[in-house]
Amino acid sequence: MDIATYLKEHNIKPSYSRIRILDYMMTHKNHPTVDMIYGNLVKEMPTLSKTTVYNTMELFLNSGVVKLISIDEKEKRYDADISTHGHFRCDNCGRIVDLYFDGPLPMPKAHEDLEIREIQYYAKGLCKHCK
Amino acid sequence: MDIATYLKEHNIKPSYSRIRILDYMMTHKNHPTVDMIYGNLVKEMPTLSKTTVYNTMELFLNSGVVKLISIDEKEKRYDADISTHGHFRCDNCGRIVDLYFDGPLPMPKAHEDLEIREIQYYAKGLCKHCK
């Protein structure tokens, strides 16, 4: 589907910056940091500001267009794939890959006193290339 | 078991600060931040430095005495319960509670190309008091 249409469906005005940022995320699927997005796009958008990327990620987050990945304690990462899945980060090269489960994401023992709205599943270790 | 003995078993010299810090964590079981530990202990240890708490947590982490909890994007939290379990954080009051599963922590679909060393399971939402 068209990126501008997708943004409009989430009640976001599809400005040029927003389209390019979401396009970057959907094309690369690399769970990028703000720095990665900015560093890549500024080559073709010389007036782009890092603050705009921060603002846009916050907007995307609140609109449900992206999900936050806190697998790295240093920098926030974002995922435009909002389907329920987990993530693995290689302790050596830092690359992040998706993790899927047989069936829905596993739920903890019944906690009828908790209203769970979001689940994050992170695994860490060594990837194929680094082990 | 005695805290000093426990530290020695992990090849850590049981200095007074280290004993008090680990004692705080085991007594409170509140998944504290460095600030929480410091703020509580400094009342009875006026010369305690926040840097010491940071140093000690790093030491504990590398020695396997505590585990890092990255459920909060702002501050690191630590858990002296090193058994495999998940965590839930209330979006409203910030309290963190333990999550357990029927059986071992669920594993993702076979990724024979990944060497998984650690798994973190985080859930967020509203706790009993806040929902």
Add this chain to the structure above:
DNA sequence: TTCAAATTTGTAATGATTACAAATTTATAA
């Protein structure tokens, strides 16, 4: 007791993120 090693401490630096106001762009109405 003496000296070296380990631990603790305080201050300064780092770096990702946020605050904020000015500048620019876009949309709306006359």
Add this chain to the structure above:
DNA sequence: TTATAAATTTGTAATCATTACAAATTTGAA
């Protein structure tokens, strides 16, 4: 089109948890 308001973008400064680092203190062995 033109004027005006609203939304977006931008740059700079502030924030704040964490780290770096060297000096001070404590500990332990000879």
